[in-house]
Amino acid sequence: MKGLFKFLAPFSPDYSGAVSVLFELGGMIVVYDAGGCTGNICGYDEPRWYGSKTALLSAGLRDMDAIFGRDDKLIDKIEDAINNIECRFIAIISTPAPSVIGTDFKALARSLHMHTGLPAFAIETNGMDMYDKGQEKAYLELFERFTSTTERGAESKTVDIGVIGATPLDMPGLFISSYISDLLRQWGYEHPACYGMGSGLENVMSAKDALCNLVVSPSGLKAARLLKEKFGTPYVAGFPLNGTEEALRMNIEQSIRRKRGDPGNAYAYDGCKYDNDGGGESVLIIGQQVMANAVRESLRSKKSFGAIDVATWFMLDQEIAERFDVSLKEEDDLERLIQDRGYKYVVGDPLFKRAISDCERMFYVDMPHYAVSGCLYANSLPDPAADIFSHIITHSE
């Protein structure tokens, strides 16, 4: 039934996604809500919150303010707060209540800028979309607003590889920005910048300098396309999971060569030893698309399976999808998909098991996803460098 979720509890919403992108950038993030939405973010969706000094605040919206449209009150509150808290910009994050009353966010941001002199913008989330939609909006706003279009001086920080789409909601652990950056350094890139997770606003400003952007979750694709359109920066979508690192390294290298007009090796090493239709039992991977694709590549690099399909309740970008990959919308879509295609192996967040009636029939491999189960399985998030799917390989032999 449309919209009815009897077994799966809600995933991280769009406003949590927007905050996850902006969290480390030194702005004042004002969630335009009554307090509950900020509580969701701080309590469940933002593992960096405990002990943090990030100015993430709730507007403290009340019914009468909403009914009478008292945006001026919010402006007063923010002006009062910035007297005590240093910040580089003001970001208003919308939630269901201001969306319902039709708040004019552009006017609000303009007004805030006039009152405070700080860059001010709004991310028009509504709490009804998934976290990745909010991330996508936040990345676009960041790169459109802050990335310098002019050549930067030698004293400015430079970026040679930008990483877009890494947030705690998508990635298996807070260490992941260092993991990716270290790997990129090993590959010869001295200044990797994991935007929003380990890198600051200066790096966003220098994004034009990047030779290539690595997109590690689908929410970064639009921003990567924007940067390609504006500055000609190529992008590669992928995640360096065990068994896929070399393919990713070569794809990045190839993209940079192409940008320089040097075709190099026409065919990049794709890392896949086995075809999708190599026979054997089929696998379903449920999760954010880029990570799920990486799992697929990792499995293919090790053994021949039947179909390996990706399904997701989050974004499914056609450019990086394979033919039988599926976008899920309703709760019972998953059950139907599994029944129709008869998967033997399913990889996904442990909470998805509740929505599969005969889960015992299949071999289910837990791959916790923070945007689904939050901190519940934070101690068992997969280590991307380890051979985390070895038990699938062993079981299928």
Add this chain to the structure above:
Amino acid sequence: MDENPFFTTVEELAERKSGGIMNQTVPRCHLHYNSPGASGFGVKRTGSLLPEAIMLMVSPACCGRHGTIAGKAAGFADRMCYMHMDDVDVVTGRYLERIKDAAEDICRSVKPRPKALMICTSCVDTLLGTDLESICREIERSCGIPVVPARMDPITREGKKPPMASIQQSLYHCLRRSSTREDAVNLLGNFVPIDDDCELADILKQAGIYHMNQISACKTFEEYMKMGEARMNLVLTPLALAAAEDLKQRLGIPFHRVEHCYEINSIKFQYKLLSEALDFDCNDSEYHDEALEAIKLFESRHKGMRFAVGQTINGNPFELSSMLIRHGMRVPFIFCHMINDEDRRYIRELRELSPQTRVYSSVYPGMLGYGGVMTGADAALGLDAGYYFADALCISWNEERYAFGYRGLISLLGQIEAGILNPKSHREQMHGSYLVI
């Protein structure tokens, strides 16, 4: 960041009348900081106290998010269902027609079949003015089980009936009055059953009351329905007053407010008031003497100990602070973001004992960045206070257990002693709780 976060003193607070409280202590006047230590039971977990019922959350998906983690950790996830709405739903109102279908689907497919449904809406429906009561009545007719309207709308938090008061009222919506049992009373407002060793049950027996009903102790819906037969409702927290008023009006059950105190004479006074309300001679001397001995022993061991007291404790922070100070301890810090009418009496009392105690608003944006950096307390009571003092002993003492009366005081002192012997970090205790920030 300021060198010190903003505070006001107890003396200053006591001098202010309700209209004159400075804006840092009135949450609607400033942006809100969500301290990682400020947490409570939340509407969903409270709603889950209705036994053998399922809550259907009708809202944008985001409103149910904290149910994912808190629900799984606290064990009520399998009694929550969600009906998500999108922007077209909000504009057209078409989701209202789907609620009935969703309820029927739940009654048909969820095993075991729920004995009641709670339909909970959010800020969106409060703003849209949805007539939830009539929707619930219609569903009740089609599903044949009681259907309870509930609201989780923090947008009304400082209104006459904030969400945590409203959900208390919803909890008792199904009760009917078939007969009266003179030997039964209900306790309203506690989220978990009162501690087994609490003297309240024994004292009530002196009044001929042998059944002390608590919704959190009811295993079945039938057991819960017996609460409708009680002679009186004893209201343990101000948040349950609206529920008690409703039960008085609907079912004619009178109520009596029993304040949750730690100061030994205040506890005695509360029992005196209770004996008047229930018309019996209360003999509490055994429990009184036991508590007096415990507090004297504690005083001899810990005189001069400095406490920070938070609002998330099980009790009133001003009252508890008064008790500690009367027994030789010091309370330099209190964390409290809302001052209500009941607090004012205790604030006036505290002014006489410790006028310079600093009161911090834990939701004031100026508190940002002070996590773990404040000094000057040896122990913090409440996770909200504990967040700010990395070097202090942290005692959560929250609503996860309900220690009450003389034995409640003894339990608190025991908990502090246990904390001294076996300290646990604030973070560890936060992760161990299922509370909603």
